[in-house]
Amino acid sequence: MTPLTHPTGSDLMQLAPELILTGAGVLILLVDAFLPGLKRLATPLALAAIALAAVLAWFGVPVGVSFGGLLESTGITAILGLAILLAAFLCVLASHGYLRREEIFGGEYHALLLWCTVGLLLMTRATELLTIFLSLELLSVCLYSLAGYHRRLTVATEGALKYFLMGAFVSAFALLGIVFVFGQAGTTRVAELTAMLESGVEIDPLLTLGILALVAAFGFKMSLVPFHAWSPDTYQGAPTPFVAFLSVAPKVASAVVLIRLLSLVLPGPTGARWSALVALLAVLAMVVGNLLALVQQDIKRMLAYSGIAHMGYLLIPLVALDESSWWPVVVYLLAYTLMNAGAFVIIALLYARAGEQHLISELSGWGYRFPLLGICLTICMLSLGGIPPTLGFLGKYLVFTHAIEHDLLWLAVVGVGTALIGVFYYLRVVYTLYMKAEVRAPEGLLIDSWGRVAAVIATVGVLILGMWPGRLLDWIGRAIASSF
């Protein structure tokens, strides 16, 4: 065991983005409590904090190990940290109008969101199981309370309670997994575990069981198939702009942890069985997610199931996990962040009655009434469906080529096949937007410029990065190369 030492200046510099976000959360809470007249300032304050944290995360955080090996920053964690901050930024932008419209504007929302982001950033960088668990709890508690933030709505309370009960159960699983791993290996540090497993000791079944429990826990946060039941109900009840964050950021951070866990066991003697397990999870998520999304009438539920399917595509590069897997994974996560958050941001603007069904048919003909938002939603849907020239296409392309290069043609075929189902239900939204007569008068909507800006940022990102991906791919390639 490495003894813990006092944090040094460079350790604190590593934590700079998290410290900024935490401090901003506290500040917003105090402003809300003491100067209620200024509480609208929560939005610009939160945005400034996120922007500052992003700048620090990219330029200020030194690459390397800190806090005696509890945290490790690499190029990959920097990029994914930016993706998480981007999701938080879009969420705060879109929340302003929503919270005003529902008359639930309060600093607690922004504070909880910033603290949740802190947990996510820590989780991507944590290289020790208990640190991972601590950040998991930090972000989970914030997510549970935010999911039920619209507390006058029964459906919000229901969704949040389901999420909380299952999440608490899953936390117990994660802890049990850590206990098993520690009991067998005598360490909770990922680096020491890797060294131990590489030295060729026989993997004890209890260690396998421990890692399996951890995989299940993070599979829950990513809403992979046997653990996905919470997501449609929670998405339906939670404030829609917050779902833009919930459906994206925790999945990004959990994917990193999942890769860390799988990197432990996949090169080992039982690697083939773990590969089969990941392939099974991927196929289940793709098939179940896409088929259930097909029959949804409610656009939020549809996107919940489609999000499950997207996590299935994301797992494909992990079946043959090596350094080359990071490339499709990072691109896919970035694409998913932009397009899914964008879609939810636009939905938040276009539906006025929170807590009721968000029927796809209610969007009939609105492509003409709201030209800007209509175009944005169309582009997000095309990107989610994986149609060129969007970033979603690029992500799918890289995922499937990675599978083919690693002799997993069958998995790529399943992926493409299920993606075709996806194209149908995504295009149905576009069809409803432009080819049907209006059925609903636009009453009670509050489409402010904050929300429009969020929609445009996401859409332009999806489109520009999809059309001219050279720069982006260079950037990601350099970051990945510097991480090993």
Added chain:
Amino acid sequence: MESYLPILVFVVVAILFVAAALIAARLFRRIGSGSLDRQPYECGNEPESFAHDHQFSIRYYLIAVLFVVFDVETIFLFPWAVMFDRLALFGFIEMMVFLAILVVGYIYVWNRGALNWA
């Protein structure tokens, strides 16, 4: 398959533990010994009336939660106080940061009126 024996043992022990606890409770508990052991346990005194007959202020729960928060704070303060000399300045600063965060929470709930009983 033999190496999976510990897991089987673990599962069996887990089931047996629950079963044994329930059976033991059934064997050793006194049955029908009077009305007192059917009362909800609060503090050892006999309840004066049924809990259902009263409405509790929601503030009761808020204050209970606050109590837990500051209770936990004390758990951290005691070991720090005992080891104050060895933790030195670093420990002092770290503890002050911890306390500052809690004080912010305290100010917040105070300002929100969670402590006003009326």
